[in-house]
Amino acid sequence: MSTNKEAWGSRIGLILAMAGNAVGFGNFLRFPVQAVQNGGGAFIIPYLTCFLLMGIPLLFIEWSIGRYGGNKGFHSTPFMMHSLDKRAIWKYVGVFGIFSNIGIAAYYCYLESWTLSYTMHSAIGTFTGMTQAQVIQLFSDYISIDKATLIPFESIVFFIICLAINIFILSKGLKGGVERVAKIGMPLLIIFGIFLAIKAVTLKAGTDGAVNDGIVGLNFLWTPDFSSIWSPKVWLAAAGQIFFTLSVGMGSIQCYSSYLKKNDDIALNAMSAGWMNEFVEVVLGGAIIIPICIGYLGIDKIKELAELGGLAIGFKTLPYLFSQWGAALGAISGVMWFGLLFFAGITSSLAMGTPVMSFLMDEFNFTRNKSALTFGLVILILGLPTVLFFNQGVFDEYDYWTGTFSLFVFAMAETILFAWFFGITKGWAEITRGADIRVSIIFKYVIRYITPVLLIFVFIGALISPENSDWSGAFSSLFSGNGWPLENGSILKQLTNASLNEQIQNAVDSVTRDELITKKWLINGARALLLSVFLGISYLVYIAHKKRTKLKEENL
Amino acid sequence: MNTSALILMTISVVSIAAITVYYFIKVLFSKKQ
Numbered sequence: 001m002s003t004n005k006e007a008w009g010s011r012i013g014l015i016l017a018m019a020g021n022a023v024g025f026g027n028f029l030r031f032p033v034q035a036v037q038n039g040g041g042a043f044i045i046p047y048l049t050c051f052l053l054m055g056i057p058l059l060f061i062e063w064s065i066g067r068y069g070g071n072k073g074f075h076s077t078p079f080m081m082h083s084l085d086k087r088a089i090w091k092y093v094g095v096f097g098i099f100s101n102i103g104i105a106a107y108y109c110y111l112e113s114w115t116l117s118y119t120m121h122s123a124i125g126t127f128t129g130m131t132q133a134q135v136i137q138l139f140s141d142y143i144s145i146d147k148a149t150l151i152p153f154e155s156i157v158f159f160i161i162c163l164a165i166n167i168f169i170l171s172k173g174l175k176g177g178v179e180r181v182a183k184i185g186m187p188l189l190i191i192f193g194i195f196l197a198i199k200a201v202t203l204k205a206g207t208d209g210a211v212n213d214g215i216v217g218l219n220f221l222w223t224p225d226f227s228s229i230w231s232p233k234v235w236l237a238a239a240g241q242i243f244f245t246l247s248v249g250m251g252s253i254q255c256y257s258s259y260l261k262k263n264d265d266i267a268l269n270a271m272s273a274g275w276m277n278e279f280v281e282v283v284l285g286g287a288i289i290i291p292i293c294i295g296y297l298g299i300d301k302i303k304e305l306a307e308l309g310g311l312a313i314g315f316k317t318l319p320y321l322f323s324q325w326g327a328a329l330g331a332i333s334g335v336m337w338f339g340l341l342f343f344a345g346i347t348s349s350l351a352m353g354t355p356v357m358s359f360l361m362d363e364f365n366f367t368r369n370k371s372a373l374t375f376g377l378v379i380l381i382l383g384l385p386t387v388l389f390f391n392q393g394v395f396d397e398y399d400y401w402t403g404t405f406s407l408f409v410f411a412m413a414e415t416i417l418f419a420w421f422f423g424i425t426k427g428w429a430e431i432t433r434g435a436d437i438r439v440s441i442i443f444k445y446v447i448r449y450i451t452p453v454l455l456i457f458v459f460i461g462a463l464i465s466p467e468n469s470d471w472s473g474a475f476s477s478l479f480s481g482n483g484w485p486l487e488n489g490s491i492l493k494q495l496t497n498a499s500l501n502e503q504i505q506n507a508v509d510s511v512t513r514d515e516l517i518t519k520k521w522l523i524n525g526a527r528a529l530l531l532s533v534f535l536g537i538s539y540l541v542y543i544a545h546k547k548r549t550k551l552k553e554e555n556l
Numbered sequence: 557m558n559t560s561a562l563i564l565m566t567i568s569v570v571s572i573a574a575i576t577v578y579y580f581i582k583v584l585f586s587k588k589q
Contacts, residue, residue, distance in 0.1 A: 011583060011586070011588065012583065012584070015580075015583060040561075041560070041561050041564040041565065042564075044564060044568050048568075215557055218557065218561070218565065219557040219558060219561050222557075222561035222562075222564055222565040223558055223560065223561040224560055224561065224564055264588065265586070265588060268579065268582060268583060268586070269583070271579050272576075272579040272580055272582070272583050275572070275575050275576040275579050276576055276579075276580065278572050278576065279572055279573055279576040282568060282569065282572050283569050283572060283573055434588075436582065436583075436586050436588065437582065
């Protein structure tokens with residue numbers, strides 16, 4: 001029935017592709033900012049604890065589900081989940097494993113296209129001689145679409161180029177496309193990262209306009225505030241970071257792993273790819289943006305920038321700081337920085353395309369080229385609202401519902417399915433079969449009891465996150481009869497557009513009010529679009545299931 | 557650099573790098589390729 005004849009060419013290729021899937025923008029832009037905002041060096045304690053109790057168990061679970069499903073001929077999560085337990089609901093829970101990839105790729109490829117464009121701008125010396133205000137203005141013009149940058153509608157042009165590159169690589173298949181890019185991209189990414197990290201930590205105050213040594217930045221990042229360890233907010237941030245950095249809860253790990261043979265190792269492969277991601281995040285990611293920014297802008301400024309997030313530092317600040325190193329070195333460093341981000345991005349976006357293609361090839365007999373093109377077209381259509389209405393918050397809306405909410409829901413569901421419905425005895429046998437390392441029996445109990453509980457806690461934490469992340473204050477308020485003070489960022493408040501409604505109510509003039517009302521329409525429109533994508537995939541899964549059942553009956 | 561920052565950074569960076577290299581070498585020298 002299936003036209004899917006994909007296979008990995010080598011074990012190293014698979015590990016680099018898996019590590020490439022995990023290594024993304026977050027390793028360089030999100031992790032250091034999270035560390036700065038959540039206890040500095042002390043953040044590493046909850047972070048590594050979550051890696052051991054949630055990250056590694058989820059990697060084992062997803063690799064196992066993938067290999068198990070793959071050996072039954074399923075390469076996408078709806079039918080993989082159904083192969084673990086025959087209740088029909090799991091097929092539709094598995095829809096998240098396709099939906100997340102489509103929804104995330106729609107805005108992620110746009111972000112990826114920025115890195116491609118900025119690599120070119122760095123190479124041709126656009127940033128040379130610019131003031132910081134000019135670099136910030138260039139970025140604003142770039143995302144505003146209507147303002148001219150290098151070429152008209154530059155962000156749309158680069159978005160389409162980026163999609164074309166993704167489609168081309170995906171159409172070459174796992175071995176000839178994804179694996180080949182990972183084998184080139186990952187070593188280059190690590191070399192670029194090492195170069196920039198060395199340059200950052202060896203900055204000298206008084207040289208090239210630097211006001212601090214690079215070591216001052218490392219000192220700032222790693223100075224621990226041990227009191228933060230007792231804050232639930234810090235643990236939620238650490239768990240969230242582990243989640244995003246490992247790309248778990250998406251369905252892409254399961255898809256890559258589904259092309260393994262029954263007795264191939266998954267334990268060592270999972271550990272190798274997982275720890276490689278940690279190396280890139282903690283060792284390299286922690287040594288680039290904070291030391292460079294503190295070296296040039298000082299500690300007060302980095303605290304201010306951290307509030308705006310890693311993207312602001314990466315695109316509005318670093319190009320200017322690199323230009324302080326002179327025209328040639330500035331251009332090289334810019335190419336390396338944005339090139340590194342591009343490789344981090346493309347290895348991840350390819351991992352998002354593969355499950356979608358596998359679903360189309362498995363269930364609807366699409367050829368590889370046709371499925372790659374279909375994926376590209378869907379991402380173009382779904383991604384355009386994030387490009388056109390970036391400033392109206394559509395990009396953030398996609399990120400929230402597909403890149404955060406869906407991942408947690410899916411990871412929670414798959415963990416419960418694997419440990420409780422499929423059963424930990426069978427699950428443990430899956431994890432350890434063909435293993436090239438001895439996996440500690442402790443993980444068997446962690447997967448059954450600790451990981452699901454931790455995931456449920458994190459999800460509840462996000463659902464009812466209290467005002468100012470003050471949990472003790474929220475409980476006091478609840479017990480004294482004043483209710484639970486929800487934060488605007490909590491899932492419940494997000495659902496009702498609480499923050500936006502407040503802004504509309506407090507708008508001082510009619511122009512601002514109209515703009516905010518339009519923004520609300522666009523945000524609700526984005527949600528409706530994402531919901532219809534989810535329902536559309538569910539319908540395709542229903543059709544595919546019918547086809548499979550009919551075929552089975554005919555064969556009997 | 558202050559002592560606690562230096563100790564935390566050294567332990568974290570060295571152990572993560574060592575574990576990464578350890579697993580990667582194990583893969584490289586594994587019979588199953």
